Every structure is written in structure tokens, then in C-alpha cells.
Amino acid sequence: MNFLVTGGAGYIGSHMVSFLQNLNFNPVVLDNFSTGRKRLLKNCEILNVDLKDKEKLSYILKDRKFDAVFHFAAKSIVSESYIMPDSYFNNNLDGTMNLVEEMKKNKNEILVFSSSAAVYGNPQAKIIKEEHPKSPISPYGKSKLLCEEFLASEQSNENFNYCSLRYFNAAGADNLAGIGEYRNKESHLIPLVLNSIIKNNESIDIYGNDYDTSDGTCVRDFIHVCDLVEAHFNVFKKIRNDKKSFTFNLANEKGYSVLEIIKVCEKITKKKVKYSFNKRRQGDPATLVADCQKARKEIFWSPSKSNIENIVGTAWKWHASLKLKK
Numbered sequence: 001m002n003f004l005v006t007g008g009a010g011y012i013g014s015h016m017v018s019f020l021q022n023l024n025f026n027p028v029v030l031d032n033f034s035t036g037r038k039r040l041l042k043n044c045e046i047l048n049v050d051l052k053d054k055e056k057l058s059y060i061l062k063d064r065k066f067d068a069v070f071h072f073a074a075k076s077i078v079s080e081s082y083i084m085p086d087s088y089f090n091n092n093l094d095g096t097m098n099l100v101e102e103m104k105k106n107k108n109e110i111l112v113f114s115s116s117a118a119v120y121g122n123p124q125a126k127i128i129k130e131e132h133p134k135s136p137i138s139p140y141g142k143s144k145l146l147c148e149e150f151l152a153s154e155q156s157n158e159n160f161n162y163c164s165l166r167y168f169n170a171a172g173a174d175n176l177a178g179i180g181e182y183r184n185k186e187s188h189l190i191p192l193v194l195n196s197i198i199k200n201n202e203s204i205d206i207y208g209n210d211y212d213t214s215d216g217t218c219v220r221d222f223i224h225v226c227d228l229v230e231a232h233f234n235v236f237k238k239i240r241n242d243k244k245s246f247t248f249n250l251a252n253e254k255g256y257s258v259l260e261i262i263k264v265c266e267k268i269t270k271k272k273v274k275y276s277f278n279k280r281r282q283g284d285p286a287t288l289v290a291d292c293q294k295a296r297k298e299i300f301w302s303p304s305k306s307n308i309e310n311i312v313g314t315a316w317k318w319h320a321s322l323k324l325k326k
């Protein structure tokens with residue numbers, strides 16, 4: 001089978017590529033390398049294209065038929081999306097529209113889309129189910145919801161089906177493949193904490209300690225990146241069999257506060273983390289925890305690598321290995 005992975009040189013996309021390679025497939029990667037890195041990829045065809053470049057995209061994908069397209073490519077830094085909202089809408093929405101247009105021209109029928117918990121906005125329930133109202137706060141979250149709405153408008157049972165996967169917080173690393181999270185502008189909690197330890201205990205900022213949570217810091221739901229990409233393959237099989245479109249939350253159904261994550265990082269690394277409290281950031285809900293029963297039942301997904309010690313442990317091995325290579 002043939003698979004295309006857009007954003008395959010990024011954090012989650014590179015784990016999808018490795019997962020497919022382990023099943024003996026030869027996925028093709030499409031990436032503009034804005035945040036992606038060649039060093040996360042081994043032995044695969046790489047199409048160096050920007051999804052916004054309609055003409056080049058059309059030329060490169062002409063007559064190419066894929067059993068599924070896994071669409072990870074996006075700009076995804078929430079704070080940056082407030083500073084340059086237009087470039088988030090252009091990149092994420094226009095990129096998705098161009099991709100779907102080319103897929104349809106070439107009779108590609110299945111798209112698995114990386115959506116986000118950011119489409120929900122401020123939770124109105126303790127645990128978020130897929131039917132929860134959508135009211136994104138950030139331009140990033142809005143761009144993802146617009147993509148979901150666009151995909152719904154393009155769906156047709158016989159010719160084009162998709163699944164929107166709403167990830168909560170992806171984390172961890174595939175130590176066997178030697179890949180992990182690696183960004184110039186890091187904004188994710190676990191790599192920030194682990195990098196602060198590597199950089200001789202630089203202090204990190206915690207944004208807000210006056211939220212309505214057990215210790216006043218934000219609570220998030222972390223899913224191991226290897227469990228996450230496995231769900232994508234299950235979803236592909238489900239769409240192929242049922243010829244329908246779907247939406248699933250993907251998370252671990254457990255919340256950890258920022259301070260609890262710091263404690264786990266200290267336990268795994270046996271180092272003390274320095275931090276100071278800063279004011280709340282725009283658009284950060286107090287708690288984001290998912291209900292994933294729908295994915296568990298309908299795509300037989302059962303995350304097995306997502307206990308928090310394993311997430312932090314695999315991330316730590318990855319970050320420590322990067323330090324050795326420097």
C-alpha cells in the first residue's frame with residue numbers, strides 16, 4: 001500500500017513514517033521543512049513542497065495514487081498564532097484545501113487529519129467528548145476548526161472520506177527509531193522542562209498558579225506519540241472498510257498539572273527543576289482532559305505506552321541523546 005505523510009519531517013509525522021516503515025510500507029513524505037527536520041527521516045522519498053504552492057503541489061502529486069494521506073503539516077504554536085493569525089489561516093486552511101483538491105483530482109479517497117483539542121476552547125465539562133461545543137479561542141484553534149468544517153463539506157461516501165483526530169498533548173519519543181521532539185521554538189511543557197535540566201538547570205516559566213485546579217497550575221492530558229500514530233493506522237482501516245468519515249479525540253483520559261509533570265521529570269531525571277510563576281497566557285484553559293471511549297470502541301484503540309513515567313522516560317532518553325550529539 002502507498003501512503004503520503006504531509007508534515008512527515010515534523011515531530012508526530014516522523015513517528016507516523018517510522019510506524020509505517022515498521023509495517024514494511026514505504027511512505028512518501030511531503031514537507032516544506034519550516035519546522036521539520038531531515039534528520040528525523042530515514043530511507044524514504046521526500047517531496048520538498050509547500051502545501052500553499054498550488055502549482056508545484058499539483059505538478060508533484062499528478063497521477064499519484066495513495067491508499068491514504070496522513071495530513072500532519074501545519075503551523076501549530078498557539079502563542080505565535082496570535083501574533084500572525086493570517087499566516088496560520090493561510091498555511092493551515094489553504095494548505096488543507098489545496099491538498100484535498102489535488103487528492104480528488106488524482107482519485108485519492110482517504111485523508112486522516114491532525115486536528116486539536118484547541119477546537120473546543122474553554123471546556124464546559126470536566127471531561128471533553130467529541131460532541132462538546134466548539135469554540136476555539138486562538139487563531140490556531142480556529143484554523144483547525146475551519147479545516148474540519150471544510151473537510152465535512154468535501155466528504156462524499158463513495159469518493160472522499162476523512163477523519164479528524166483531535167489530539168490533546170502529544171509527548172514522548174520512539175527511542176528505538178531514535179526520533180523525538182526537536183524544535184527551534186519550543187512551547188510544549190515536557191521538552192521545555194527536560195531542556196531546562198540539560199541546559200544546567202535554567203529556570204522555566206509556569207504561566208499561572210491561580211487556576212481552579214488542585215495546585216493552581218493548568219492540567220493537561222498527555223498521550224504518547226507512538227500510541228497516537230497507531231490510532232491513525234486504525235482509523236485508515238476503519239474508513240477503508242466503512243466508507244464513512246469520523247471524528248475522534250485522542251488522549252490518555254488522565255490529567256496532570258504542570259507541577260505534577262515537573263515532579264515526574266524530577267523523579268525520572270533525578271534532577272531538581274527550577275521554575276518561577278508568571279502571569280497566565282492568553283487562551284490557556286484551566287483543564288483539558290478527554291473522553292476517548294469513542295476511539296477505544298470504534299477503532300479498537302488501546303494506548304499502551306502512555307503512562308506518564310514512560311512518556312517522560314522516553315522523552316528524557318531522546319533529549320539526553322541529542323545533548324551527547326552536540
Ligand SMILES: NC(=O)c1ccc[n+]([C@@H]2O[C@H](COP(=O)([O-])OP(=O)(O)OC[C@H]3O[C@@H](n4cnc5c(N)ncnc54)[C@H](O)[C@@H]3O)[C@@H](O)[C@H]2O)c1
Nearest residue numbers: 007009010011012032033034035036051073074076114170
Ligand atoms: N504536538 C502536539 O501536541 C499537537 C497537539 C494537537 C494537534 N497537533 C497537530 O499535529 C500536527 C503535527 O504537529 P507536530 O507537533 O508534529 O508539529 P511539527 O511542527 O513538528 O510538524 C509540522 C510539520 O509540518 C511541516 N509543514 C508546516 N506547514 C507546511 C506546509 N505549508 N507545507 C508543507 N509542510 C508544512 C513542518 O515543516 C513540519 O515538518 C499539526 O497539524 C498540529 O497542529 C499537535
